[in-house]
Amino acid sequence: MDFKFDIEGGNFSKAGTASSDVKKVLKKLNVDPKLIKRIVVSIYEAEVNVVAHAYEGEMNVSIFPEKIVVRIVDKGPGIPDIDLAMQKGYSTASPAVREMGFGAGMGLPNIKKNTNELNIKSEVGVGTEVELINYLN
Amino acid sequence: MEKLPFYHALKVVENVCIGCTHCMNVCPTKAIRVKYGKADIKKNACVDCGECLKACPVNAIIVEQDDFNKIFSFKQRVALLPTVLLGQFPDDITEDQIYAVIRDMGFTHVFEVDEAVDIQIEGTKTYMRKHSQMRPFISSFCPAVVRLIQVRFPSLVEHIVHLKPVVDISSQFYRKRLQDEGYKKDEIGIFYVTPCAAKIAAVKSPVGEDEILIDGVINMDFIYNKVMLSIKQGNKDKQAVSDYGHLSKTSIEWTLTNGEASQYPGRCLAIDEIHNVIAFLDKVENEEISDVDFLELRACDRSCAGGVLSTENRFLAVERLSKRAKKEIKKQAEAEEMLTTYRPYLLENIALSEIEPRSILSLDSDMMVAMEKMKKIQRIMRVLPGIDCGACGAPKCKVLAEDVVQGNAKMNQCVFLQKMLTKEELISPQESFDISERTWGKGRFEKKGPQ
Numbered sequence: 001m002d003f004k005f006d007i008e009g010g011n012f013s014k015a016g017t018a019s020s021d022v023k024k025v026l027k028k029l030n031v032d033p034k035l036i037k038r039i040v041v042s043i044y045e046a047e048v049n050v051v052a053h054a055y056e057g058e059m060n061v062s063i064f065p066e067k068i069v070v071r072i073v074d075k076g077p078g079i080p081d082i083d084l085a086m087q088k089g090y091s092t093a094s095p096a097v098r099e100m101g102f103g104a105g106m107g108l109p110n111i112k113k114n115t116n117e118l119n120i121k122s123e124v125g126v127g128t129e130v131e132l133i134n135y136l137n
Numbered sequence: 138m139e140k141l142p143f144y145h146a147l148k149v150v151e152n153v154c155i156g157c158t159h160c161m162n163v164c165p166t167k168a169i170r171v172k173y174g175k176a177d178i179k180k181n182a183c184v185d186c187g188e189c190l191k192a193c194p195v196n197a198i199i200v201e202q203d204d205f206n207k208i209f210s211f212k213q214r215v216a217l218l219p220t221v222l223l224g225q226f227p228d229d230i231t232e233d234q235i236y237a238v239i240r241d242m243g244f245t246h247v248f249e250v251d252e253a254v255d256i257q258i259e260g261t262k263t264y265m266r267k268h269s270q271m272r273p274f275i276s277s278f279c280p281a282v283v284r285l286i287q288v289r290f291p292s293l294v295e296h297i298v299h300l301k302p303v304v305d306i307s308s309q310f311y312r313k314r315l316q317d318e319g320y321k322k323d324e325i326g327i328f329y330v331t332p333c334a335a336k337i338a339a340v341k342s343p344v345g346e347d348e349i350l351i352d353g354v355i356n357m358d359f360i361y362n363k364v365m366l367s368i369k370q371g372n373k374d375k376q377a378v379s380d381y382g383h384l385s386k387t388s389i390e391w392t393l394t395n396g397e398a399s400q401y402p403g404r405c406l407a408i409d410e411i412h413n414v415i416a417f418l419d420k421v422e423n424e425e426i427s428d429v430d431f432l433e434l435r436a437c438d439r440s441c442a443g444g445v446l447s448t449e450n451r452f453l454a455v456e457r458l459s460k461r462a463k464k465e466i467k468k469q470a471e472a473e474e475m476l477t478t479y480r481p482y483l484l485e486n487i488a489l490s491e492i493e494p495r496s497i498l499s500l501d502s503d504m505m506v507a508m509e510k511m512k513k514i515q516r517i518m519r520v521l522p523g524i525d526c527g528a529c530g531a532p533k534c535k536v537l538a539e540d541v542v543q544g545n546a547k548m549n550q551c552v553f554l555q556k557m558l559t560k561e562e563l564i565s566p567q568e569s570f571d572i573s574e575r576t577w578g579k580g581r582f583e584k585k586g587p588q
Contacts, residue, residue, distance in 0.1 A: 001508050016425050023423065029507045030499030033292035041424045065505060136504070 007050045007057040009076065012100055015051040018059045019044040022070070029063065031136070039134055042114040043070050045107045046130050050074045052097050054127065070132045078124040086112065145183050146200050146337035146354075147190060149176045154197035156578055158527045160189035165411050166288060166497065170540070171530040174578020182497045184284035185335040186411050186436040187445035200334045200446060203353035208243055211326025211352070215311050216244040217304065219332050220251045220384065220392050221441045223461060224454035225361050230368060232383075238367045239360065246315075250307040250329070251388040256480060257303045258387075258400050260487040264298055265401070265431070273421065273429040274298050276397050280339035281436035282414060283492065287344070290418050291494030299345060299489040303391065304329060304336065308350040309486060310479050326352045330360050332392075332444030335436065345489035357446040389462040392441035393455055395433070403430030410438040500542070514538045522553040530576040550576055 003025060005018035019040050026036045043059065050057035054076025062069045079085050088109045091098075112118050117133035156174035168182035169189060176189070176197070190198040208214045216239050223232060236247050265274055275296045277283055286293050301309075308327050315325045329351050331337050337354045390396045398405035406429055408417050414434045420426045437443035442458070443451040500514075501507040514535070521534040529550035531537040540546035549555055555569045564572075574582060 001512065016420075016423060019423055020419060024498075025511070027496065027498040028500050028511060029504050030496075030502055031504065033494060033496070037292045037422065037424075040422065044423050044425060063508065 001063045003061040003063075005059045005061075007047055007054075007059060007072070007074070009051060009053075009055040009057065009074070012051055012097075015048050016044055019047050022059065022061055025061070025063075026068070031068070035068075035134060035136070038114040039068060039070065039132070042111040042132055043072070045111050046070075046072045046132070049107050049128075049130075050076070052093055053077060057127075065136070067133055067135045072130045072132075073127065074129075075127045078126055078128055079120070079122040080124050082120050082122060144338050144342035145178065145180060145185055146202075146334040146341070147178065147183065147185055147187065148199055148201050149178060150197050150199055151175050153195055155195055156581065157194065158532075159192040159194060160198060161530075161532045162527060163188045163192040164532065165415060166285070167532055167536050169532070170546075171527075171576060173575065174581050181495070182288060184281050184288060184436075185333075185338040186281040186285070187334045188411065190334070190445045200331075200337065200356055202331075202337070202356045202359065203328075205242075205355060205359070207353050208326055208328055212324040213246065213315050213320050213326065214244045215246040215248060215315075215325070215327045216355075217307055217311070217327060217329045217351070218247065218249045219304075219330060219357065219441060220249055220389050220458065221332050221444065221447060221454060222330060222357055222360065224442060224458040225357070225447060225449040226364065226457075228457070230364075234368060235364050238364045241367065242363060244328075246311065248307060248311055249384055249388070250304045251384060251391045252476065253303050253306040253310055253483070254385075254388045254391045256306055256476070256483050256487070257300070259480075260300050260484055261298055262401065263484075264300055271296055273427075273432050275432045275434060277345075277489065277492075278302050278397060278433065279335065279435045279440075280344070281333070281335035281411065282434045283344055284335070284338075285411070285414065285436070286418065287493065287495045288497045289415070290422055291496045293418060293422055294492050294494045296421075297492055299492065300487050301346070301489055302339075305343075305346070305350050306483050306487065310476065310483055312350070313479060313482060314475070328353045328355055330355050330357050332357045332441045332446050333437065334445055345492045347490065357444070358448050361448045383464065386462040389458055393458060394435065394440045396440070398431060398433040401431045404428065405431040405433065407433040407435075409435045409440050409443075411436040500539070510542045513542045517541055517548065520548075520554065521551055526552070528552045528576075547572075 005021050007018050008014055022043060023036060023040045026039065047059065050072060054074035057072060057074030060071045084090055086108050111132065115132045116135050119131040120128065122128040154175045156171045156176060158171060160176050161169040161171055165186060165188060166182045166184055168179045170177050223235065226235060239247050273296060275293065275298065277298050277300060283297060286297060311327060312325055316322065329336065329340060331354050340351045340354050343349060387400065394409045395407040398407035408414055414436065439451040439455055442454040447454060499507060500510040517538040518535065521538060523534050525533045529537045529552065531540055531546065537546055537551060541548050549558060549572055555572060558564045559566055559569050
């Protein structure tokens with residue numbers, strides 16, 4: 001079963017709405033509350049990344065009997081060095097973004113912590129695709 | 138596992154209800170439908186917040202209370218008063234007069250529950266130190282909020298401070314005290330005067346407690362009327378003091394907004410009114426808000442001063458209570474000593490057992506079945522008008538779609554679909570009329586009033 005939610009780049013006032021919508025779906029599907037929490041926390045981070053860095057993006061959720069796959073695809077600057085971006089505290093966020101309470105450099109490390117499998121593909125100047133896979137049971 | 142439905146204090150009086158949808162539309166957990174022209178509250182979804190009662194234009198929703206005469210089946214009759222009670226009366230009526238009337242009604246003891254607030258604070262501080270990984274802590278104070286979390290935010294249940302609310306601590310204190318004075322358990326009757334429906338529900342089917350600590354509940358507006366009547370009828374000179382005298386500032390402000398949040402270290406927030414609470418919990422659940430230590434969440438605007446059974450305007454009640462809190466009256470030393478004596482006993486018995494998540498959101502316990510149902514809902518949503526008119530007897534198109542999928546409603550309850558089906562000659566105008574009559578009752582289609 002597939003769901004698609006749009007993410008608007010630069011609109012921090014709406015950051016989190018896609019994640020909240022996904023949360024509502026997972027609650028309806030009787031997914032274990034603890035797993036829902038882990039998924040939502042990680043996709044929220046990923047959603048904020050899109051808002052903070054990209055021009056636009058979308059969140060695609062596919063639910064299978066054994067796993068939940070969330071793919072967040074954006075059109076944006078891309079990540080030049082993924083290994084560096086995975087380090088705690090590393091951030092390229094502008095001071096303006098940091099002032100809003102975002103951009104502490106915990107995004108990707110936090111996602112990794114809350115996800116069974118994390119795949120990142122990125123092309124500089126084109127965009128980034130983050131795939132989070134969580135297995136049920 | 139089959140879950141027992143909650144006890145609910147909110148009841149629809151069928152012959153008064155006009156089936157007008159006001160309550161259905163304000164219910165924060167979508168627990169109300171209109172069937173046969175009457176409001177119908179779904180027991181598993183209702184959290185007893187009382188929004189429906191506030192919205193009802195004909196007072197058809199009431200808070201069920203115990204028969205007052207029940208107090209006389211006990212030798213020792215204790216009235217546990219909420220602090221907001223004193224905020225209901227005009228300034229020229231004194232605390233002593235109010236206590237005197239309550240004693241005249243037949244109570245042998247009068248005790249304000251928030252006297253025991255100190256014990257709650259100490260217990261909570263210890264709890265927070267012990268379970269520091271459970272931040273943010275959510276207060277167990279408001280029973281409507283506890284139930285809301287159980288049904289709508291099951292993943293946050295473990296953040297609730299698993300300690301008895303102050304009313305239960307006070308009840309335990311008084312029972313133990315009277316037992317130590319030599320009274321038998323069944324000679325002691327403890328009655329709580331409640332400012333809201335949720336507290337009644339919590340007393341009748343406590344969450345996380347094994348025994349019922351309170352013998353009966355009396356609605357605050359009932360006591361208000363008795364006191365006003367007695368005073369208006371000239372019993373002005375009567376004076377009596379409560380068993381413990383004047384409350385501390387912390388105690389008086391406890392049930393008002395920020396009463397709890399102001400008492401704990403760290404970053405503490407106070408949020409009142411149920412929609413505000415829901416919006417906030419949504420963010421807490423996503424961890425959009427982290428780095429908070431303690432959350433005081435209350436279902437009513439201005440906390441208990443805005444309880445559904447309060448009679449006075451909540452802003453005036455808050456003003457009066459704040460004034461009262463500023464008065465510095467020295468407590469009787471013996472009264473203070475009494476609570477100190479029982480402190481270790483009360484702290485020992487302050488824990489709550491498990492608070493169970495009981496989600497009302499899932500479409501089915503089997504995820505595959507739930508997915509099928511969700512697909513059906515999506516299909517139904519494509520033909521529903523999406524204007525949430527409520528004419529089907531459900532508060533939103535989406536809710537009707539869910540009810541249909543769960544077998545609790547028919548799609549043709551939608552008046553838009555009825556028109557379509559009639560136009561296509563799939564149902565007759567008579568059939569369409571019959572469907573509407575089933576939702577709205579026969580009376581809805583009759584001319585109202587004489588001539």
